[in-house]
Amino acid sequence: MPQPLAGTNTYQLRMPGAIPTMDDDYICTAFKLNLEKEMYITRFRVEGTAERAHHMILSGCVGDISDSPTPSWKCGSHGTGKVSCSGPTRILYAWAKNADGTRLPPSVGFRIGGTGKSRVKYLIIQVHYANKLPPGVRDFTGLDLEITSEPQKYIAGILLMLALPEIPPHQAVVNSDICCPIDTTAPIHIFAARVHAHGLGTVVTSYKYNPQTKATELIAKGNPQWPQAFYPTTREFAMTKGDEILMRCTYSSLGKNTFTYAGLSSSDEMCNVYMMYYTNADNGTEFQSCGYYCNEEQNRAYPADSIEPLPPNPILEAYAIHGKKNHQLRTNSTISEEKPIIHDIIHHNEHEENQLRNQSQIEQQDTFQLASEVHPEHQTPEEAPKAEQSLAKSVIVPGKEETLNEKEKEKVIKPANQDVTVKKKRREDHFWSILFFIRRFFS
Numbered sequence: 001m002p003q004p005l006a007g008t009n010t011y012q013l014r015m016p017g018a019i020p021t022m023d024d025d026y027i028c029t030a031f032k033l034n035l036e037k038e039m040y041i042t043r044f045r046v047e048g049t050a051e052r053a054h055h056m057i058l059s060g061c062v063g064d065i066s067d068s069p070t071p072s073w074k075c076g077s078h079g080t081g082k083v084s085c086s087g088p089t090r091i092l093y094a095w096a097k098n099a100d101g102t103r104l105p106p107s108v109g110f111r112i113g114g115t116g117k118s119r120v121k122y123l124i125i126q127v128h129y130a131n132k133l134p135p136g137v138r139d140f141t142g143l144d145l146e147i148t149s150e151p152q153k154y155i156a157g158i159l160l161m162l163a164l165p166e167i168p169p170h171q172a173v174v175n176s177d178i179c180c181p182i183d184t185t186a187p188i189h190i191f192a193a194r195v196h197a198h199g200l201g202t203v204v205t206s207y208k209y210n211p212q213t214k215a216t217e218l219i220a221k222g223n224p225q226w227p228q229a230f231y232p233t234t235r236e237f238a239m240t241k242g243d244e245i246l247m248r249c250t251y252s253s254l255g256k257n258t259f260t261y262a263g264l265s266s267s268d269e270m271c272n273v274y275m276m277y278y279t280n281a282d283n284g285t286e287f288q289s290c291g292y293y294c295n296e297e298q299n300r301a302y303p304a305d306s307i308e309p310l311p312p313n314p315i316l317e318a319y320a321i322h323g324k325k326n327h328q329l330r331t332n333s334t335i336s337e338e339k340p341i342i343h344d345i346i347h348h349n350e351h352e353e354n355q356l357r358n359q360s361q362i363e364q365q366d367t368f369q370l371a372s373e374v375h376p377e378h379q380t381p382e383e384a385p386k387a388e389q390s391l392a393k394s395v396i397v398p399g400k401e402e403t404l405n406e407k408e409k410e411k412v413i414k415p416a417n418q419d420v421t422v423k424k425k426r427r428e429d430h431f432w433s434i435l436f437f438i439r440r441f442f443s
Contacts (some may be wrong), residue, residue: 016071017138020129028075040109043146055096060120063087090287099229164262180290195222
């Protein structure tokens with residue numbers, strides 16, 4: 001493993017023994033940053049398993065956080081509203097399905113802390129627990145961050161693309177499409193992407209689209225049932241204001257008898273692509289979200305093979321479910337006794353904290369390595385040729401279009417005598433609940 005950068009320290013961020021009390025529980029905890037020193041995150045390591053955490057998101061709070069009487073609080077779709085960030089939050093990292101961590105390219109870092117352009121005062125970890133834990137079990141899911149105080153030439157950012165799928169039952173192929181015009185103050189250089197969908201998702205694709213020539217180029221293609229890591233894009237994509245990205249999530253609802261809508265529970269569906277990029281440290285945009293319906297020309301631009309799943313990979317499929325056989329969170333061990341340097345947790349119950357830290361952290365295990373470390377050649381961004389140099393091997397999929405056969409068409413169930421007003425109201429409720437969540441937590 002490469003040595004940390006000069007001046008880099010590893011900081012441990014953990015859930016403080018969280019106890020989810022219901023299925024599909026969202027729980028958050030916060031860490032106060034040093035406002036006298038600007039810092040840069042250069043690497044993310046994950047401490048968590050899919051057996052406990054459905055997914056985890058690390059966000060930066062640009063503002064203050066109201067006091068919490070407990071080390072953690074309910075947030076997201078089950079939020080109490082009593083603990084919140086006074087300003088917007090921006091996504092820094094996301095994880096699911098036992099994915100490995102991510103190392104950023106040299107000279108690139110997520111800017112946090114200090115009184116300068118970062119404006120991030122707190123780091124927030126949000127964990128979605130699909131199921132309650134057994135009685136007496138507490139959770140310490142979290143992240144190890146490599147952070148340097150040395151200013152980086154480029155800042156890292158996240159472009160979040162999201163759609164709101166509506167999936168009828170008994171369908172072999174259902175697409176949810178979103179188109180995104182890039183609107184940035186400085187060019188962004190996309191080098192990694194992470195896809196996210198729930199159990200019906202079969203493949204997620206994204207393309208760079210040229211509205212003049214109507215041509216598309218594959219940026220990323222992923223199986224949402226594999227470990228949801230940040231994988232290298234097919235090459236590094238320089239995007240400027242006016243460029244466009246097309247995203248498509250494809251689902252199969254064969255064997256399901258009811259409609260599936262967008263939502264925050266594991267029984268609902270999602271459609272997200274997180275694109276990680278670097279940009280100018282002086283005037284670049286550090287977070288942006290996008291989700292516009294495509295026009296007719298954009299809809300026609302999707303390649304026929306966009307709905308073709310990736311070839312089966314039993315190793316990744318098993319890893320997404322079972323993960324690391326000897327991972328520390330499968331035992332009763334927690335984090336080390338020493339507090340992480342980076343944070344000042346916004347609660348002060350030291351007795352409870354000491355009880356929760358009942359064992360030392362075990363030595364890090366060698367794990368199955370995913371293709372989630374970008375720029376393996378350790379090039380700096382300025383060394384990478386402006387020509388379209390490949391960062392990873394492109395995945396070649398069959399060029400044939402998947403269609404419904406006659407037998408599958410006969411299986412399609414069309415709801416009879418359904419009240420149109422009730423259906424419309426349900427769709428609106430789902431839309432506004434998702435929109436509120438995104439704008440509230442990731443604006």
